[in-house]
Amino acid sequence: MYRTAHRRIRTxxxxxxxxxxxxxxxxxxxxxxxxxxxxxxxxxxxxxxxEPADIRADTAFVLDAAAGWFSALTGADGLTLAVDARTELxxxxxxxxxxxxxxxxxxxxxxxxxxxAPWIAVSAAGAYDDYRSRLRDGGRLDVRAELGQRFTPExxxxxxxxxxxxxxxxxxxxxxxxxxxxxxxRGQSAFARAGYAVNDRLLFAAELAxxxxxxxxxxxxxxxxxxxxxxxxxxxxxxxxxFAYRLRGTTNTAKVSASWAxxxxxxxxxxxxxxxxxxxxxxxxxxxxxxxxxxxRY
Amino acid sequence: xxxxxxxxxxxxGVGEALAQTAEIRAKVTDDQGRPVEDVVVVAVPxxxxxxxxxxxxxxxxxxxxxxxxxxxxxxxxxxxxxxxxHDNIRHQVYSFSPAKRFELPLYAGVPAAPVVxxxxxxxxxxCNIHDxxxxxxxxxxxxxxxxxxxxxxxxxxxxxxxxxxVRVWHPQLDSTEESTRKVVDATRAGPVAxxxxxxxxxxxxxxxxxxxxxxxxx
Numbered sequence: 001m002y003r004t005a006h007r008r009i010r011t012x013x014x015x016x017x018x019x020x021x022x023x024x025x026x027x028x029x030x031x032x033x034x035x036x037x038x039x040x041x042x043x044x045x046x047x048x049x050x051e052p053a054d055i056r057a058d059t060a061f062v063l064d065a066a067a068g069w070f071s072a073l074t075g076a077d078g079l080t081l082a083v084d085a086r087t088e089l090x091x092x093x094x095x096x097x098x099x100x101x102x103x104x105x106x107x108x109x110x111x112x113x114x115x116x117a118p119w120i121a122v123s124a125a126g127a128y129d130d131y132r133s134r135l136r137d138g139g140r141l142d143v144r145a146e147l148g149q150r151f152t153p154e155x156x157x158x159x160x161x162x163x164x165x166x167x168x169x170x171x172x173x174x175x176x177x178x179x180x181x182x183x184x185x186r187g188q189s190a191f192a193r194a195g196y197a198v199n200d201r202l203l204f205a206a207e208l209a210x211x212x213x214x215x216x217x218x219x220x221x222x223x224x225x226x227x228x229x230x231x232x233x234x235x236x237x238x239x240x241x242x243f244a245y246r247l248r249g250t251t252n253t254a255k256v257s258a259s260w261a262x263x264x265x266x267x268x269x270x271x272x273x274x275x276x277x278x279x280x281x282x283x284x285x286x287x288x289x290x291x292x293x294x295x296x297r298y
Numbered sequence: 299x300x301x302x303x304x305x306x307x308x309x310x311g312v313g314e315a316l317a318q319t320a321e322i323r324a325k326v327t328d329d330q331g332r333p334v335e336d337v338v339v340v341a342v343p344x345x346x347x348x349x350x351x352x353x354x355x356x357x358x359x360x361x362x363x364x365x366x367x368x369x370x371x372x373x374x375x376x377x378x379x380x381x382x383x384h385d386n387i388r389h390q391v392y393s394f395s396p397a398k399r400f401e402l403p404l405y406a407g408v409p410a411a412p413v414v415x416x417x418x419x420x421x422x423x424x425c426n427i428h429d430x431x432x433x434x435x436x437x438x439x440x441x442x443x444x445x446x447x448x449x450x451x452x453x454x455x456x457x458x459x460x461x462x463x464v465r466v467w468h469p470q471l472d473s474t475e476e477s478t479r480k481v482v483d484a485t486r487a488g489p490v491a492x493x494x495x496x497x498x499x500x501x502x503x504x505x506x507x508x509x510x511x512x513x514x515x516x
Contacts, residue, residue: 031387116395117426199500200503203509259508269508
């Protein structure tokens with residue numbers, strides 16, 4: 001099964017690359033861009049569980065590579081098309097090991113001339129996630145619109161809205177009349193962010209987001225969650241007696257990051273994320289995650 | 299015979315005039331003693347009698363690897379400057395500076411006409427596609443100027459011997475250009491050394507390096 005999914009990913013990747021080459025071939029006046037991010041990621045509550053006994057933490061190695069094409073359509077409009085691949089390799093919970101490939105399109109418009117001109121960006125991204133555990137496999141879609149402005153060379157801010165959708169392949173119900181498509185999710189978010197460059201090298205950024213939509217919690221059998229769930233499936237990634245539940249919930253996310261520029265093309269980035277979710281059935285859970293990544297752009 | 303005498307006298311005159319030129323050797327360091335590159339050094343005759351300049355020659359400010367090259371350019375007022383684009387992406391060069399407001403609509407290669415910088419002052423260049431791109435054109439009212447190299451030194455040669463008001467400018471200068479003014483006595487032929495120690499502030503430039511969330515690229 002894992003092999004079949006890999007084949008599907010390879011096909012998707014080659015199709016995406018062909019589309020990108022066809023589109024990009026239309027303009028000689030465009031810049032190729034290559035991005036690589038690699039590092040480590042830690043999450044204090046991978047299960048999104050609220051009972052301490054069910055909480056599982058782990059660390060993963062993350063590698064993300066993207067190849068893109070940017071074209072200035074006019075002096076105020078830019079279009080970026082990119083394909084990317086990402087892998088996550090977990091230390092303990094290997095069922096979460098991930099390989100995904102995707103494509104992204106970003107259109108950006110500036111309302112005027114100069115760095116201080118406000119801008120709007122609209123983006124759409126799609127990807128296929130292939131996890132070692134089949135339960136989480138499926139496609140993803142992310143559409144967002146963002147409005148922002150750089151007020152000084154050091155300070156910028158933006159806010160936006162986002163719609164995310166995840167399509168589950170696995171449908172193995174464990175309870176009659178309740179779907180097994182736990183990872184068929186959708187949600188809407190609003191977010192605001194700001195960044196401040198303290199000096200030539202150090203940049204701090206903060207982001208607050210509120211998301212309303214489907215969330216997944218993995219716990220041992222729990223009646224309260226069971227009653228509130230829209231989908232349930234066995235989740236052997238965390239143990240034989242764990243089940244994943246899909247719930248409706250509101251997630252508040254606070255993110256802070258520090259980026260240390262090594263040169264014009266690379267940086268070391270540290271990100272801390274605090275995520276709190278209030279879900280149906282009185283379920284409340286919290287997770288802290290952090291990542292330390294080396295980023296390189298060309 | 300008379301013709302030969304004329305030539306000899308003329309040659310003697312030119313030679314003497316050259317022998318009587320002065321030069322100013324400027325050295326600029328920061329407050330930690332490090333040489334400062336890209337400092338514009340301008341000498342203005344105290345008596346206001348600058349040599350009438352020939353028609354200024356065209357200068358270029360390139361765009362290479364999505365940066366202005368050179369970053370600091372010094373030209374005489376009235377100089378045409380062209381902005382060839384050597385990148386494989388189009389640029390839109392502009393300036394809001396009072397000394398020259400202009401905009402070159404999105405272009406690749408070499409724009410059709412150069413921009414003439416007809417007012418003295420500092421012109422800050424930007425690109426509307428790549429916000430991190432920043433360049434400076436110092437438009438001098440005096441024909442006597444130079445720019446420091448990596449070693450922090452600059453040479454203004456072939457100056458008519460007289461006294462000069464000499465001042466320096468740099469994009470990160472923490473004081474006014476006027477406050478750097480020094481009167482330099484170059485009435486005798488030969489080099490005169492002048493030194494400045496300047497305090498530099500942080501450059502007002504949008505960061506180019508990748509950020510944690512991948513933003514800021516375009």
